[in-house]
Amino acid sequence: MNAVGGLALILGVLGIFLPLLPTTPFLLLASACFIRSNERFHYWIHHHPHLGPIIDNWNQHKAVSSTMKKRGYVLLAASFLFSLVMLPHWWMKLGLVMGYSVLFFFFHRLPIHDPHGDVAENGENH
Incomplete structure (x- = not known):
C-alpha cells in the first residue's frame, strides 16, 4: 500500500x-x-x-476551490493550444478538439467551494 x-x-x-x-x-x-x-x-x-x-x-x-478551477482552465487551454499547434494532421486536431470538449465539459461541472477560513474579510488569502 x-x-x-x-x-x-x-x-x-x-x-x-x-x-x-x-x-x-x-x-x-x-x-x-x-x-x-x-x-x-x-x-x-x-x-x-x-x-x-x-x-x-x-x-x-465534493468540490474544488475556485483557485484550483481557474488554474485548471488556464492549464487546460495552454496544453490544448500547444497540442493543437504540434499536431500535423487535421484529423488528429479534430480528435483533440473532441477530447478537449469532453474534458472541459466534465471539468466545468465540478462544483466550487471556497473554504471560509482561508479568506480574510478583505478577500486576501492568508
Whole structure:
C-alpha cells in the first residue's frame, strides 16, 4: 500500500502542473492507501499546507476551490493550444478538439467551494 500511495501522491502533485492528470483523485487514493499502511504519511498529506485543503474540500463538500478551477482552465487551454499547434494532421486536431470538449465539459461541472477560513474579510488569502 505504501508503493501505491506514493505513486498516487506523485501523480497527484504532477497533476497540479499537468492539466490532463487529475490532482484530487490521486490525492484521495494516496490518502486512502496511507490510512491503511502509514499513519505518518496519512497525517502529513492531510496537514500539508497545499495538499491537505484539496483533500479536505473534496471529502467535505465534493468540490474544488475556485483557485484550483481557474488554474485548471488556464492549464487546460495552454496544453490544448500547444497540442493543437504540434499536431500535423487535421484529423488528429479534430480528435483533440473532441477530447478537449469532453474534458472541459466534465471539468466545468465540478462544483466550487471556497473554504471560509482561508479568506480574510478583505478577500486576501492568508
